[in-house]
Amino acid sequence: MKSNDVVTAVSLVPTANGVASAPRMGGWARRAGWIVTLSAVGLAVGGYVFLNDEQKAPIRYKTARVERGTVISTVTATGTVNPGVSVQVSSQVPGTILSLQADFNSVVKAGAVLARIDPTPFEKRRDQVAANLEIAKANVAKARSDVAQRKRELERGQVLLQQQFISQNEVDVVRTAYEGAVALVEVAEAQVKQAEAFLDAAELDLKYTVIRSPVDGIVIARNVEGGQTVTAGFQTPTLFLIALDLTQMQVDTNVSESDIGGIVEGKEAAFSVDAYPGEQFKGRVRQVRNAPISVQNVVTYNVVVGVDNRDLRLKPGMTANVSIIVARKEQVLKVPNAALRFTPPRTERTGSQGSGSGGDRATPGSNGALPVAAGGVSSVSAKTVWEISPSGDPEAVPIQSGISDGTATEVVSGELKEGDAVIVGIELSKTGRDPHALPPGFGSGQRRPSSRDRGL
Numbered sequence: 001m002k003s004n005d006v007v008t009a010v011s012l013v014p015t016a017n018g019v020a021s022a023p024r025m026g027g028w029a030r031r032a033g034w035i036v037t038l039s040a041v042g043l044a045v046g047g048y049v050f051l052n053d054e055q056k057a058p059i060r061y062k063t064a065r066v067e068r069g070t071v072i073s074t075v076t077a078t079g080t081v082n083p084g085v086s087v088q089v090s091s092q093v094p095g096t097i098l099s100l101q102a103d104f105n106s107v108v109k110a111g112a113v114l115a116r117i118d119p120t121p122f123e124k125r126r127d128q129v130a131a132n133l134e135i136a137k138a139n140v141a142k143a144r145s146d147v148a149q150r151k152r153e154l155e156r157g158q159v160l161l162q163q164q165f166i167s168q169n170e171v172d173v174v175r176t177a178y179e180g181a182v183a184l185v186e187v188a189e190a191q192v193k194q195a196e197a198f199l200d201a202a203e204l205d206l207k208y209t210v211i212r213s214p215v216d217g218i219v220i221a222r223n224v225e226g227g228q229t230v231t232a233g234f235q236t237p238t239l240f241l242i243a244l245d246l247t248q249m250q251v252d253t254n255v256s257e258s259d260i261g262g263i264v265e266g267k268e269a270a271f272s273v274d275a276y277p278g279e280q281f282k283g284r285v286r287q288v289r290n291a292p293i294s295v296q297n298v299v300t301y302n303v304v305v306g307v308d309n310r311d312l313r314l315k316p317g318m319t320a321n322v323s324i325i326v327a328r329k330e331q332v333l334k335v336p337n338a339a340l341r342f343t344p345p346r347t348e349r350t351g352s353q354g355s356g357s358g359g360d361r362a363t364p365g366s367n368g369a370l371p372v373a374a375g376g377v378s379s380v381s382a383k384t385v386w387e388i389s390p391s392g393d394p395e396a397v398p399i400q401s402g403i404s405d406g407t408a409t410e411v412v413s414g415e416l417k418e419g420d421a422v423i424v425g426i427e428l429s430k431t432g433r434d435p436h437a438l439p440p441g442f443g444s445g446q447r448r449p450s451s452r453d454r455g456l
Contacts, residue, residue, distance in 0.1 A: 061388060063423055064421065065421055066335050066411070066416050068332065071404065071409070075259040078320070081273070081316060083244065083246060086316075087217070089213065092208045095229070096228070096230075097117060097118075097225065100226055102115070103219065104222055108217060110213055110214060117208075117230070119209040129202045136188065136191040136192040140189050147178070217242040220242070220246075223237065223239055223241075224237075249306075253305065255300060255302075257299045257300065262327065265288060266284060269282070270282055271321055281307055286304045287304040326403075336422070337407060340384075382398065384396050385397050385422045387422055388421065397414065398414060400412040
């Protein structure tokens with residue numbers, strides 16, 4: 001052995017078969033390496049998540065002030081402008097229109113001629129009935145003459161019977177003939193009355209060939225032309241439509257059954273028509289009709305709104321968008337409706353409420369019953385709005401809400417006061433992305449639990 005040789009001492013480990021071998025050195029080293037690697041990756045991911053979660057942008061809320069003002073609750077509907085009273089003029093007899101004496105927008109008086117039907121057939125029928133009447137009268141004269149003859153025969157027979165020239169049977173035969181002649185006179189007289197009635201009917205039909213206006217008014221519709229044949233049957237056609245007075249109009253609206261409870265006669269109403277954009281017409285509810293109108297299982301009721309139309313600007317048939325004032329409150333505390341619809345994220349809420357309904361903490365009143373408005377419709381309900389607490393988290397505030405105008409709602413009672421700021425929404429970032437969303441490629445883009453949720 002040379003002096004520079006290095007001798008390494010290796011201890012032999014006995015084995016089962018008696019052969020000594022060296023121990024394995026790489027198994028536990030590899031396991032330790034994997035453990036160190038996985039620990040490093042876990043720490044890196046945890047650190048990234050922790051830092052990203054802790055450095056996220058805070059939620060910024062949109063707020064609005066609680067104010068005092070007027071709240072007007074309305075019911076909207078669509079209706080049609082119609083004359084207050086309109087009369088349909090029809091023909092009572094069939095025939096051909098011979099001439100027209102009225103047209104659209106014609107101002108007519110009661111009894112004025114509107115149209116004429118060809119009277120020739122009715123004149124001929126009248127002449128025929130008049131001839132039948134003359135025949136009936138002649139029959140009456142003939143029957144009376146026969147009665148006179150039978151009466152003379154009866155008187156002569158009675159004289160002969162007293163002188164015993166004829167028998168009693170012959171006298172009875174003559175008496176029977178006399179009584180029959182008297183009955184024939186009565187039949188002839190009845191036929192005369194019947195013929196007179198037929199003549200009156202024929203004269204009336206001839207009179208109906210002249211169509212006259214039954215009222216004073218203005219013709220707003222004419223549905224017939226000269227030379228047209230009209231038929232007076234089971235469904236008589238309408239020839240003219242006459243409005244009695246266009247200075248007093250009405251709007252016929254259909255109001256849903258869910259809104260009809262607060263509408264009564266005398267309520268104020270406003271409506272607009274497309275002909276005059278931006279202009280409001282005033283009126284009042286004149287009638288709430290009880291007859292239901294059902295279309296595809298939707299039940300509505302006809303509400304008639306009366307309106308003054310002295311300037312004749314409103315025309316029949318115009319479509320009106322009607323708003324009927326159901327309730328009005330002056331100088332009441334009100335909140336935006338957006339505040340009533342807002343519900344913050346569950347993790348951002350403070351207090352014991354989790355649903356935002358406010359039903360557990362709201363108190364209806366001293367007697368436990370909700371106030372009832374006119375018409376029997378409950379006007380108060382429990383709601384919840386949210387304010388920003390001193391810690392910056394949303395805080396629930398229960399209130400009792402009243403009527404609403406679609407934009408703001410009356411606050412009947414609660415802890416709100418004028419000038420308080422209520423939350424109406426959440427402001428988004430300039431990019432439009434949710435600040436709680438994960439970066440692209442991490443998860444499904446849903447919001448990760450914040451640090452306040454850890455351990456829950």
